[in-house]
Amino acid sequence: MTNKTVLITGASGGFGKTFTKVFLQAGYHVIATIRQENKIQEVLSGLSEQDRTNLTLLFLDVSHDQSVAQFQTALNAFQRIDVLINNAGFAVAGFAEELTVEEYKLQFETNFFGVIRVTNAVLPFMRKQGxxxxxxISSISGLVGFPALSPYVSSKYALEGYSESLRLEVKDFGIDVVLLEPGSFQTNIWTSGTHLSQNAGSDISPYKSMFTTINNRMLAERSSYGDPSEVGFLALKIAEAKGNPSLRYTVGKGVTFMLTLKRLIPWKTWERMVLKQLQKP
Ligand SMILES: NC(=O)c1ccc[n+]([C@@H]2O[C@H](COP(=O)([O-])OP(=O)(O)OC[C@H]3O[C@@H](n4cnc5c(N)ncnc54)[C@H](OP(=O)(O)O)[C@@H]3O)[C@@H](O)[C@H]2O)c1
Known part of the structure; x- marks a missing residue:
């Protein structure tokens, strides 16, 4: 048993639900946040009676100032927050030319500004406790650009920069900022968690053929995506790591190879390889 508390955003499914389970089983008190009442059962399912007694469920939509303000008031009931996992996120997909600025803003409100809102609500606790x-939770998409995903990729690149800066600012308060960068895992993000731009894949779109190739590829590869528990256990390992944790932790099939290749070969070679893949039917 530990007397530590972890706060997890976006706990209704995917990684968030896995983090909740893994940290409860490690003896943490878990504050899990969801944004819809009808997801309560989803979080509770599969948890033992003992686990449930160590769980607090709070409502939080990270994209809304008002929701975060209410949540911040509820947080005052807690003495300390040892670990924060900024997990809530979704994907806006489509081709840059066919996406509106509003769609980019929609993406950033959750994946980027949402992290800032929640982090600013939690930092006073962590500074006080020293x-x-x-x-x-970033992504391989915070390190590599993929076509048809520019809003998502941009939001994760922004998260990478923010986290690097924040890490340097809060180190002296005894606070560590870490980026966890998964590859592709079997969660809901690539189905119900994706907002697809209106024209994507339509007959009038000049990007129809690239969309079809990417879509077919995703459908063919989805069953080989990783098991979210791998990411869950890595998050626990990071939370428990003694001393000074690394800034970045990557996880997922082929991720290390892809990042090494991108780092070692000239951009033009990389670009040729990626575009060749996209020409396949
Ligand atoms: N799965 C992957 O392959 C992968 C790879 C790299 C990184 N990631 C990252 O992992 C994180 C979790 O995603 P996932 O893969 O577990 O997807 P998921 O299964 O779709 O879960 C996403 C979670 O985020 C919540 N959420 C979305 N928008 C929110 C908002 N505005 N406020 C509060 N909660 C919100 C969802 O709540 P609702 O149920 O209410 O929608 C859900 O609980 C994301 O940051 C994602 O970018 C995923």
Missing amino acids: SGRIIN
Whole structure:
């Protein structure tokens, strides 16, 4: 048993639900946040009676100032927050030319500004207690640009820059900021968690053929995506790591190879390889 508390955003499914389970089983008190009442059963399912007694469920939509303000008031009931996992996120997909600025803003309100809202609500706790660990769930998309995903990729690149700066600002308060960067895993993000731009894949779109190739590829590869529990256990390992944790932790099939290749070969070679893949039917 530990007397530590972890706060997890976006706990209704996917990684968030997995983090909740893994940290409860490790003896943490878990504050899990969801944004819809009808998801309560989803979070509770599969948890033992003992686990449930260590769980607090709070409502939070990270994209809304008012929701975060209410949540911040509810947080005052807690003495300390040892670990924050900024997990809530979704994907806006489509081709840049066919996306509106509003769609980019929609993406950033959750994946980027949402992280800032929640982090600013939690930092006073961590500064006061003189310790804390913030794990920001980024992505391989925060390190590599993919076509048809520019809003998502941009939001994760922004999260990477924000986290690097924040890490340097809060180190002296005993707070560690860490980026966890998964590849592709079997959660809901690539189905119900995706907002697709209106024209994507339509007959009038000049990007129809690229859309079809990417879509077919995703459908063919989805069953080989990783098991979210791998990311869950890595988050626990980061939370428990003694001393000074690394800034970045990558996880997922082929991720290390892809990042090494991107780092070592000239951009023009990389670009040729990616575009060749996109020409396949
Ligand atoms: N799965 C992957 O392959 C992968 C890879 C790299 C990074 N990631 C990242 O992992 C994180 C979790 O995603 P996931 O893959 O677990 O997807 P998921 O299964 O779709 O879960 C996303 C979670 O975020 C919540 N959420 C979305 N918008 C929110 C908002 N505005 N306020 C509060 N909660 C919100 C969802 O709540 P609702 O149920 O209410 O929609 C859900 O609980 C995301 O940051 C994602 O970018 C995923």
